[in-house]
Amino acid sequence: MRRESFTFVVLGLALAGLGYVIAYDLATAQQSTSIFRSSERSEAIARIVDINNGRVARKRVNAQDYQLVDVNTDLFAGDLILPEGNAVVLVQCNESGTVWRVPTGSPSGVSSGCASPDRFNFGPR
16 A cells, blocks of 8 residues: 555656646746747838739748738748749838848748848957
């Protein structure tokens, strides 16, 4: 009987510890995505300025699917842009003002087209 009791106590402690770890992971995951989403809403890095010969879809960070978007749609770091068919999509970067044409045929990250010049600063400090 003692051995069975000991086994149940150890098993119970292990399950309680596992439950704590899972709860902690879920709480930190929700907190980190909430922080990202709130800053994401306030800091668009680009916007779509022109769409010709088709449509364009955008996939947000943590989204399951692409959604069709229109001209003047704000774009955020982490967004993916996918021109459909032969669509020509022009995106203007907010920081530099440059306009880039989104390549067709595969998703493109908005951050790769509108990278900050300071983002890859490898100079001496």
